[in-house]
Amino acid sequence: MAAPRVVIVGAGPAGVRAAERLVAAGLRPTVVDEGMRAGGQIYRQQPPGFTRRPEELYGTEAGRAVAVHGAFAALAGRIDYLPETLAWNIEPGLLHVARDGVARKLPYDAVILATGATDRLLPVPGWTRAGVYSLGGSQVSLKAQACAIGARVAFLGTGPLLYLVASQYLKAGVEVAAVLDTSPASARFKALPLMASRPGLLVKGAALMWKLRGVPILRGVTPLAIDGDDSGVTGIRVKDAGGREHRFAADAVAMGWHLRPETQLADLAGVPFEHDALSGLWMAQVQADGRTAVKGVYLAGDGARILGADGAEIAGTLAATSVLADHGIQVPVAEVVELIGRRAVMDRFRRGLLRAFPWPGHLAAAVPDDTLLCRCEAITAGELRRSASDLGAPEVNRAKALTRVGMGRCQGRYCGPAGQEILAAARGVALPEVGRLRGQAPVKPLSIATVVPLGVEDA
Amino acid sequence: MGLVIDGEPATALAGDTLLTAVLTNGRQLRVSEFGDGARAGFCLMGACQDCWVYTEDGDRLRACSTPVAEGMRIVTKGATWPRLG
Ligand SMILES: Cc1cc2nc3c(=O)[nH]c(=O)nc-3n(C[C@H](O)[C@H](O)[C@H](O)COP(=O)(O)OP(=O)(O)OC[C@H]3O[C@@H](n4cnc5c(N)ncnc54)[C@H](O)[C@@H]3O)c2cc1C
Numbered sequence: 001m002a003a004p005r006v007v008i009v010g011a012g013p014a015g016v017r018a019a020e021r022l023v024a025a026g027l028r029p030t031v032v033d034e035g036m037r038a039g040g041q042i043y044r045q046q047p048p049g050f051t052r053r054p055e056e057l058y059g060t061e062a063g064r065a066v067a068v069h070g071a072f073a074a075l076a077g078r079i080d081y082l083p084e085t086l087a088w089n090i091e092p093g094l095l096h097v098a099r100d101g102v103a104r105k106l107p108y109d110a111v112i113l114a115t116g117a118t119d120r121l122l123p124v125p126g127w128t129r130a131g132v133y134s135l136g137g138s139q140v141s142l143k144a145q146a147c148a149i150g151a152r153v154a155f156l157g158t159g160p161l162l163y164l165v166a167s168q169y170l171k172a173g174v175e176v177a178a179v180l181d182t183s184p185a186s187a188r189f190k191a192l193p194l195m196a197s198r199p200g201l202l203v204k205g206a207a208l209m210w211k212l213r214g215v216p217i218l219r220g221v222t223p224l225a226i227d228g229d230d231s232g233v234t235g236i237r238v239k240d241a242g243g244r245e246h247r248f249a250a251d252a253v254a255m256g257w258h259l260r261p262e263t264q265l266a267d268l269a270g271v272p273f274e275h276d277a278l279s280g281l282w283m284a285q286v287q288a289d290g291r292t293a294v295k296g297v298y299l300a301g302d303g304a305r306i307l308g309a310d311g312a313e314i315a316g317t318l319a320a321t322s323v324l325a326d327h328g329i330q331v332p333v334a335e336v337v338e339l340i341g342r343r344a345v346m347d348r349f350r351r352g353l354l355r356a357f358p359w360p361g362h363l364a365a366a367v368p369d370d371t372l373l374c375r376c377e378a379i380t381a382g383e384l385r386r387s388a389s390d391l392g393a394p395e396v397n398r399a400k401a402l403t404r405v406g407m408g409r410c411q412g413r414y415c416g417p418a419g420q421e422i423l424a425a426a427r428g429v430a431l432p433e434v435g436r437l438r439g440q441a442p443v444k445p446l447s448i449a450t451v452v453p454l455g456v457e458d459a
Numbered sequence: 460m461g462l463v464i465d466g467e468p469a470t471a472l473a474g475d476t477l478l479t480a481v482l483t484n485g486r487q488l489r490v491s492e493f494g495d496g497a498r499a500g501f502c503l504m505g506a507c508q509d510c511w512v513y514t515e516d517g518d519r520l521r522a523c524s525t526p527v528a529e530g531m532r533i534v535t536k537g538a539t540w541p542r543l544g
């Protein structure tokens with residue numbers, strides 16, 4: 001059998017470990033990544049010329065970051081690496097990519113989609129003001145640009161990243177106005193049995209809370225509004241669990257409710273999706289070993305399930321072993337069994353986190369009518385509700401055609417999860433019944449001048 | 460590094476993104492085409508597309524993922540109707 005042509009999308013921990021495993025088996029995979037440098041989200045590298053030490057950039061994860069960067073550097077010359085290249089569409093056997101306005105098609109026998117995740121958002125009145133950023137974005141700003149999003153920052157949302165990024169801002173010398181968590185304190189205790197699967201992380205969590213001592217932390221909040229004037233954010237208002245209103249002055253707000261997998265390419269490839277009741281998200285159906293129902297298409301890392309960086313590395317290696325096995329290349333059974341076992345621990349912890357820091361679907365459903373739901377085209381939550389009540393839109397794709405919610409240039413990445421809740425509540429049906437926004441190519445806008453040649457190029 | 464923002468000379472550091480460069484010179488990046496006010500980017504990771512600015516020649520740039528280059532001339536205000544696609 002000729003060596004299979006394998007293309008990996010994403011050079012985060014999952015993509016890097018997948019490439020490494022394929023190279024170890026004698027293959028020469030192609031790695032496509034939109035970023036300028038490898039590392040993905042958590043181990044994002046600073047631009048060339050910036051010289052902060054790994055300990056400053058990655059904190060307690062510095063060792064792992066250096067390991068992933070080192071693993072990737074060691075692959076130089078043994079993979080075809082296409083940085084600053086967007087994979088924008090996929091069809092059977094062909095991946096469409098574009099770089100600097102030039103499109104190409106890469107033929108593949110197997111493709112590993114290791115596309116990572118983006119923040120999951122909930123609209124809050126005022127969230128489009130200058131100075132409001134996604135939580136992950138506020139971390140990117142620190143890591144990649146050594147820049148804080150403001151001088152006095154409020155953190156709103158839920159999940160471990162909320163506390164982590166707040167502590168990173170504090171360490172960078174920025175004033176943290178407050179950490180405002182929508183999850184009730186009680187949820188954390190209920191989730192302990194599942195979270196005990198990774199005791200080391202529980203200890204890290206406790207250390208994190210210690211670092212944040214002195215910062216106002218409110219749990220079980222209901223966001224009311226992000227205030228501001230013409231120049232940007234001036235403060236944030238929330239109601240606490242007891243119904244009391246609080247206002248914190250701030251010149252910037254970072255907000256995020258966990259992450260959502262980037263699944264557009266998997267969707268376009270025809271991978272079936274299922275509704276996950278725990279997270280309330282639609283997820284691509286994937287086996288623990290990365291295989292999907294579509295021949296030649298494998299998923300790994302946050303793009304499949306949010307297992308964290310360690311889990312992404314395991315999932316990347318696993319997906320590579322599946323590719324190898326499916327092409328008749330021998331993989332030690334013990335290796336796969338061990339990886340699947342370790343992945344299962346991560347998945348247990350993932351479920352614990354979702355219980356401890358639940359997605360507040362009820363808050364999404366209750367977003368006021370005049371709040372902008374779609375940041376791209378300034379469409380309000382009320383307009384989406386009216387598509388259900390006056391126009392009878394039964395599900396999200398019909399509502400999208402009627403209101404353009406989900407049609408803007410972010411393609412529903414930021415309005416999608418809340419939009420589902422709003423529509424389901426307006427129609428009085430269960431969340432899965434309103435369906436999910438279908439992916440569309442290009443998965444991100446191409447530069448206007450992109451030339452799409454007709455032929456197929458060799459990878 | 461020198462660049463020109465809306466006709467005004469500005470400076471930036473090598474390694475800055477265009478978004479960082481504009482925001483170190485002011486609090487906002489651009490004005491929403493849909494009449495709902497100033498924006499300053501949102502996701503900072505190339506996903507939301509809420510940071511588009513234009514070159515004086517009319518090319519669209521995603522400010523959060525475009526490194527600033529010496530002599531860049533960009534327009535953040537009064538952008539035309541967004542060229543989608
Ligand atoms: C903003 C952010 C901050 C995070 N911070 C932390 C943290 O501090 N601590 C922690 O434990 N976890 C953090 N996480 C979670 C952690 O990033 C992940 O668990 C881990 O990085 C997942 O690795 P991955 O390889 O699956 O994906 P990623 O690391 O996200 O890598 C995916 C890569 O794929 C590329 N890509 C995606 N789509 C395309 C496409 N269509 N074409 C070309 N390239 C594409 C992206 O540019 C990216 O480089 C964070 C996640 C995000 C999104």
Ligand code: FES
Nearest residue numbers: 501503507508523
């Ligand atoms: S800020 Fe979201 S794409 Fe640039």
